[in-house]
Amino acid sequence: MALPPVSLHPVDGAVSLELLRGHLDALVERADVPVAFGPEVLEAADRAAASWREDGIERVDRTDVEFVTLDPASSTDLDQAMHLERGGDGRGGYTVLYAIADVPAFVALDGPIDAEARRRGQTVYLPDRRISLHPEALSEGAASLLPDQEAPAFVWRFTLDAQGVVTSTALERAVVRSRAQLAYDAVQSDLDAGRAHPMMTLLMEIGDRRRALEAERGGASLNLPEQEVIADGGSIRLQWRAPLPIEDANAQLSLMTGMAAAQVMIDGGAGILRTMPPADDASVRRLRAAARALGQPWGDDVPYGTFLRTLDPSVPRHLALLNQAASLFRGAGYLAFTGPEELPADETDRAQAAIGAPYAHTTAPLRRLVDRFVLLTCHHLLAGTALPAGLRAALPLIPEAMKETSGRAGTLEREALDLVEVLALAPLVGRELTGTVLETREATEDRPATSLLQFDEPPVSRLAEISGEVGAVVHVRLDGVDIDARTTRFSATGAPAAGRTADETADAS
Known part of the structure; x- marks a missing residue:
């Protein structure tokens, strides 16, 4: 059940954006996070934005496909676009075309943009600003899947059966043109009112099928309300926000794609997996004890994903349990391999335990470094072509780059949110x-x-x-x-x- 938005300023007024910016400027200055792009990187981005059609890469023209994007209303760095159809296998299944921004078309391996992206690792989101992984000419311009703009993309084609199981996978480089930029809140309102975009109705249906499969394989999610920072004129306010049903359905497409990419790389013997170990026995025992103490017992034969799905974050004792369940979701990392012999023999060590399957980050290349390398690897493997030497050499380096940059970015984002909380409390x-x-x-x-x-x-x-x-x-x-x-x-x-x-x-x- 979605929690109602809670205003930060029912009596005393919101946090002044001007005051917040002054404190955030000081935080950013102390943080070891690159902010401004150097002239060489900006010039390379401008050249790439203007010349990607002449890069010699063979692309299929998919501009006739009616792709749409689905993101928060304010997003301009649009990584994914979808086109969904019924009847993928002729027996009540589905066809999913999932276009992912072709960032490699603009970022040459070992070039200045690549070097800078490896230094940054990911886009950092702060209450009043965004510190981007790539220059704006790419992240919010030529590489973004903006509506009515022709852009290069990796297009995944999935055939699903009536239960949502993927029965075939293909990947091509193409030119696409999104028809509409849809926003979560508006789409959910239309769905609730019975007037939704037909593709969004189909997305909810596919999402339901994929959630059922997630439960079968023991996957889990916390479904905790998120703390959202809202710009309100010259002020900033906070609200608790539970993910909307349409967001969860959209996430299922991304998870499906990441699972498919992982399998492609495992079968091909090269790539980068996103891993997480199973919950350790001590954490499970602690959560079981907490569940008993709070009158919400967790049966010994019930998988933890199934148990977590019974909890409602609007109920205080359930909220406390979900918060404690975070101890089950620790130890995530990246596993790079350039030959099948480098894969762990134990399949558990290849998997992302919260998802309940092998998984890879592959759907957010505008905002996360590793996705670009996963996309390139999958494309070569599915095309049956050898990985270029530069790509093969880069794969083992990316996990450490992601670990280092994620630590810096996470610290800054936590400090910034901490600052907003303190400013919000100051008048009280x-x-x-x-x-x-x-x-x-x-x-x-x-x-x-x-x-x-x-x-x-x-x-x-x-x-x-x-x-x-x-x-x-x-x-x-x-x-x-x-x-x-x-x-x-x-x-x-x-x-x-x-x-x-x-x-x-x-x-x-």
């Missing part, structure tokens, strides 16, 4: 707030008890030096805020009756 010093306890740590000789609290209004999550029962709703007073240190201080003012969670308290009233 001295007031009582109500929050759900997501995690708690008992006091020791060296430190006091602490609890992680998620508040609805303002929509932030903060640590407080209080003792709380996981899943309970507690009342705290905000005693102080230090914007420069990005810290807050709370004290307890009250809580529900001992041993009762928020929904139990509501049932009793």
Whole structure:
């Protein structure tokens, strides 16, 4: 169930964008994250944007196919476009054409744009700005699958049976032209009103089939509400936002493509997989114990993906369990190999455990470095052509580049969101707030008890030096805020009756 948007400023006004920018400028300056592109990179991007048609690559003309994109309304770096049809196998199946931006058409291996992209690793998203992986001439221009613009793309063709199982896979380089730039919120509204774009209705149907297959193979997702930063004139506000059903259906296409790409590379003996180990026994035991304590027992014969799908994040004790379940989703990394002998013999070591299958990042090349190399590798393998020496030499280097750059980008993004939270709380010093306890740590000789609290209004999550029962709703007073240190201080003012969670308290009233 989607959570209603929660305004950051019901009384006191939003966070000033001007004030926020000043603090973010200081964060970015201290961070080891490249911001401006050098003149050589910008010049190379401009040349590539103007000359991609003359690069000598053979492409199929698919401009007659009615592709559409589906993204947040404000997106301009559009990596994917889709065209969906019924009857893929003649027995009630589907045909999916999935176009992915052909970034390699603009970024020559070992050229200046490639070198800069390896230094950046990914696009960094901050509340008031975006630090792009590629120059704007590419990421928001010639390489983006913008509506009514002819652009080069890798086009995956999947045939699915009536249950959504992929029965055939093909990949070609093509020229495409998207017909429409659709936005999640508007599409979901149209679906709810029964007037949706026909392709979006079909996307929901395919998404349902793929979710059922995900459950069968033991895949899992957390489905936690996301903290979203909203620009509102000269201000910034936050809201909790649960993913819409159409977003989940769209994600299933991306997952399907990543799984297909992984299998292509495993069969071909070269590539880069996105891996994650299975949850360790200790984490599983902790989550089972927490589930029992919160009155939501997890049966021994129930896969964790199935259990997580029974939890509703709008219920406080379920929200706490989902937050603790994050401990099951750790250790993700990349596995590069240039020969079949380099693949782990244990298939578990090749898989992404949360997905429940081998998987590869391949659908966001405008925003993530590794996808460009996966696309190129898959195209050569499916075409039966040898991997170029430069590509083969690059594959083992990309995992370390992704690890290093992801760490830097993740730190900056967390610090920026932390800053927005503190600024949002600053006008509320001295007031009582109500929050759900997501995690708690008992006091020791060296430190006091602490609890992680998620508040609805303002929509932030903060640590407080209080003792709380996981899943309970507690009342705290905000005693102080230090914007420069990005810290807050709370004290307890009250809580529900001992041993009762928020929904139990509501049932009793």
